[in-house]
Amino acid sequence: MTVHSQGAATSAPQDAPMKSAAAPPEAPVSGSDRGRTSPRGARRSLPSGWLPYLLIGPAVLSLAVLLLYPLIKNVILSFQDINKIEFIQRKYPFAGFGNYTELLGDANFWTVVVRSFGFTLANVALIMVLGSLIGILLNKLGTKMRLVLSMALVMAWAMPIVASVQVFKWLFDEQFGVMNWLMRTAGFAGYEQHNWMETGLSTLVIVTILVVWGSIPFVALNMYAGLTTVGAELYEAARMDGANGWQTFWKIVFPNLKPFFLVTTFLEVIWVFKAFTQVYAMNKGGPDRASEILPVFAYVEGQSQAHYGLAAAISVLTIVILVVVMSFYFRLILKQEEEQ
Template sequence: MSTVRERSVPREAARRRPATPAGSPRGPGGAGRGTPWPYLLIAPAVLGMLYLLLYPLGRALLISVQDFRLRQLILGDAEFVGLRNYRTLLGDPEFWEVVRRTFVFMAVCVLAIMVLSTLVALMTERLGRVARTVVLSSLVLVWAVPVVAATTVFQWLFHSEFGIVNETLTGLGLDSYEGYTWFAHGGTAFAIVVVLIVWQSVPFAAITLYSALVTVPAELYESARMDGAGGTRVFRSVTFPLIRPIFMLVLSLEVIWTFKAFVQIWVMTRGGPGEATTILPVYAVQTALSGQRYDLGSAASMLTVLLMSGVLVLYFRQLFRQEGEQL
């Protein structure tokens, strides 16, 4: 009887315990779903981020549908013109030539970046501890170099009179490169810009891919080699399928990086010689500054965003479709 009575006390106390109202705080410290404090704490950061991201985009979109020149910049009496600026750009053959050059530039840079970074990551994985530390440290140092500083160094390297490149080539017996003006020829200027972009991008991609490679279990490599698979077969059948999500993420980031490259080209060539290195971001700035046509420059910027978004949407759509087929 005493045992039954002692066990019944907690049940009766539980019946008399008041029910917790809906939406009241639960858990340790009174934290629960109903309290607004977590949202209030992150609200300043979220609002600041939205302001920094959305306001410039909205402002550029507004200017792109107005007649906005130097007078309107000073007085602020811009007139709404609808899609006139977009029709002007889309009807200009020069704009489509810049679009073609931008996609060629992006394809060359991204292909070189992904191939070189993959090779560097594979090489780093096979090195010893000391050599691997040296390689990774060198990559981090290259990655840490400011963009403008790296661009200035490349300008010095290819200087017509004092550049190390001309001095080296002349010392090797190639006298035709004595005083050669690299930035006066469209092909060589384009190639130098590509080399600069690739040199700045490989460290990030290589370090990221290396971090993915070290997660591949060693047992899979041993099983593949026991089955007689060579290095290429192992990479295609074992390594790449496991690091594919990271590889695709790096690829998408490099597409964005190269598509919006502006500082390197503007500092080095300003889009020249002629228009050999003019891609869409440079074209937008040139259009806005050359004749104070800020409306056309903003329209070019918005078209750049649309084209880049379209490329990424098609890319992710294909990626998700392939992932679905594998699943």
């Protein structure tokens, strides 16, 4: 008999056990049982080390199918002597290094190489200078004018290349071109039906204007984004020290945005060096193949001249030249990262 604090009595069962029955001890787990799967119905997880490879697997497979396989086939083709007759007869005679020997001993090939480097250098220099200036202008403008200029840059950047080429061909047309009309209006003689693409140099100048016009937005918008990361106190300190705009750029802006200039210049070199569409769509590398750069030279040799093995060798040499040039630039970028 037990009595609660309120005085009520309750009886406890006399046969209640004094303690609960002890649970049976668990069997020891052997080393072989630790690696077994969980009970039926549970999902077995993959090792954590495989997850990154599974995530990048589809991308690697796509690159291998779309880029690596054609590259390997192109390298094999560069060692074969395939022209129009061999292509029709489905004969693929092995030529060894004959295509490469012929190219390296051809003066026209080296002329195209020099032209390609000059074209790339002129375009990249203009793109970086003008794009940086417009980026600085975006940083100085008010909100409304910045929005208007940014929209104009985005529309120029988003315009398809073939459509922009057609616009430029109309601007420089012999009979109905705007440039001839402007020159006549300004009082210059000899522009009634002036052919702006009469020479290879003049054609490349027009292509350069087109490439620079289409590439400036990328540099300008990225330059503006980089300038927003530079603290206002740095400009204020430079202003108090009496620095002018040019000194402020070289002492404040350029050191802080040096990685931007390195990476952007690297990308522009690649994009301009392989600018095929603009050159070919403007005048098909003419007149008399005088405006060809390496990608156009390879295409004309392969498709127009039906020298497929030689064209493959040109493309392989183009890749090799670009890799060699970019290797020096990679070293500069890596050195910059080590100094930071």
